[in-house]
Amino acid sequence: MAFRASLVRLNRAIVYTQNGEPSQVLSALTYKPLPPPAPDTVNIKYLLAPINPSDVNVVQGVYPAKPSLTSLVDGHSDVFVGGNEGLAEVMQIGSGVSGLAVGDWVVMTKSQAGTWSSARNVGAMDVLKLPRADGLTEVHGATMTVNPPTALNMLTNYVTLGKDEWVVQNGANSAVGQAVIQIAASRGFKTLNLVRKRPDLEELTTKLKDLGATEVLTYDDLADRSLTQKIIKDWTAGKGIRLGLNCVSGPDTTSMARLLGQDAYLVSYGAMSKQPLSLPTSLFIFKNLTSVGFWQSRWYKTHTRDDKEKLMQTLVDLVAQGKLKAPEHEILTIPARDSDEVAGQKVRDIFAKIAEGQYGKKVLLKIESSQ
Template sequence: MISRSSFLLKTFCLRGYRFTSQLAYERYGDPLEVIQLQNQSTENDTLKANEVRVGIRAAPINPADINQIQGVYPVKPTLPAIGGNEGFGIVEEIGSNVTSLSVGDHVIPAASGFGTWRTQAISNENSFYKIDKRIPMKYAATLQVNPCTAYRMLKDFVDLKEGDVVVQNGANSAVGRYVIQIGKILGFQTINVVRKRENIDELKQELESLGAKKVYTEEEFLKNSRTIKSRLALNCVGGRNSLGIASTLQHDGIMVTYGGMSKQPVQGATGPFIFKDIIFRGFWMSAWYEKSAKNQELKEKRDQMYSEIADWIHDKKLVKPKVVLRQPEEYKDALKDAMETAGIKQLFVFDDNKN
């Protein structure tokens, strides 16, 4: 049985009984083979004094979710488990001793690994984090990973000033797009590297419309990299691509690696390490959230981060994420597309509100 501390999916009635739906797996493996749509009765569920009941409205499929189901992700929930690490819900009921949440509050998971591909959650109030009600569903359901990863990397590693240059590869990724947009808001210039493709001119125009200072293909970047002087480089590719963006770093510059799409080792030239004292760092958003739960200063930074992002969304400074809305019953098609189609996120929706 799935533990009460896990997320559950949306409640519905069948022959007078209450049930929840959930996309669960009992063993690690190919998501198309191990994920199953299950219905469970909730007629005997009662809240403990410190628990809340949350109706999950939407939850995306992220690469980390796929890796987790495959059993190759660092965060491994106890089996059987429910898929999904990110999502958005609304508090529907609270226990007698709950103080941090109220009925009607909008919430997201407080940490990774709970499982969000479900219609309902019953868990301790500390399992959820309250967010601004102004944030629309598509933003709220995808708030926790991509925009926050971009935000933290721009804020935490280098004391960037207005006009400073940030160079990144994988600029067409979800995180890359937020780096461009948040960088523009904060007054930074982003130099962006993408793979060559048929619609490259269209992609360049799209990223420039988000605020990119310049967009290069990998080949174009190699020809122009000597003229670029950056203070921060963001790497999600690895291999020779990482070597290229690291070569633009000025003295004391930092390259942050948060992904490895090429599956090749991160590369750096010896000279800049010695003569420019450059630094290579890694970043994992899940680890940052875990630390923030135990550190008051980081907790305050988390509050500020969510508040600023909510304001930017409300002021239409951040473009709505590209998503395909999916019903839970479409999970096989959604999983297949998530593993094969880059650039557009699959979003399970458990509510009639499609905003």
């Protein structure tokens, strides 16, 4: 019996068979060692995988990206494996694969790759080698493909900003917001960062300025017309701000949009308020405002492998230069010694705490394997 127990514990994934609240529908499933990789595939071991807000939405069934059903255990119904982002290590390489070696770190470029697992077989073209660099940690790698690329692409794909030009963003304390601050600072851009009014505002302001934020204001501050006029006239020398980044929508984004100048872009990548984006028609008529949406998953689908490699290299270089920090985080381990029942309950408890706001940091899962 002990021998059989060791076999079923070799690999594990966090799975679900129907959509719903993660704290209710997720479970743990063990499966046998991976067979040798087929041609053009690699076997990988996941090192860390974050839990992003979009991951929760995927499990709930309200996110546009959908995972595929996967068969992990013979005779067991197909399951959805959770997780979109993560860092893995190459363990075995199938024939026909070039550019990868055993021991390489890789990140996922295929959406909904099922990263909440200990080991998987994946297509070689669905992963990207992550360049190693001084200061690059597993946490950097595990959080490299969603938030930092979103920040970098929004800062560079729409408006060519010069040194000392301004960017305004809401949700500035989010993971993307903090990446925007750091990447903008590395390029000499100034950032006006909007956050909710809160008891610890002074502490948050200090934290964001330590990352490189130029100014931090609350949404309530935008109600002061004299202040907004000062922002436009004095801070930007009357030019206004040419790039706004929105993850909130609703009335707060309407107020933020009024800070934008001639021929500006408002780039939306979220709607945390769950309210519509409403913009004054005058901004389009008299200021020629362009409002667009950005989704990093779509970028991966529409860009070449060379583009993706250049993107990762740029971000790794920023890490090596000390200009892009790993997010504040907490690593939660699901031990190999736990039964599926115990492991599943631990995972459901984690998501219940996330829903209650008990984690103020990025949560990363480490799914242990007994290999």
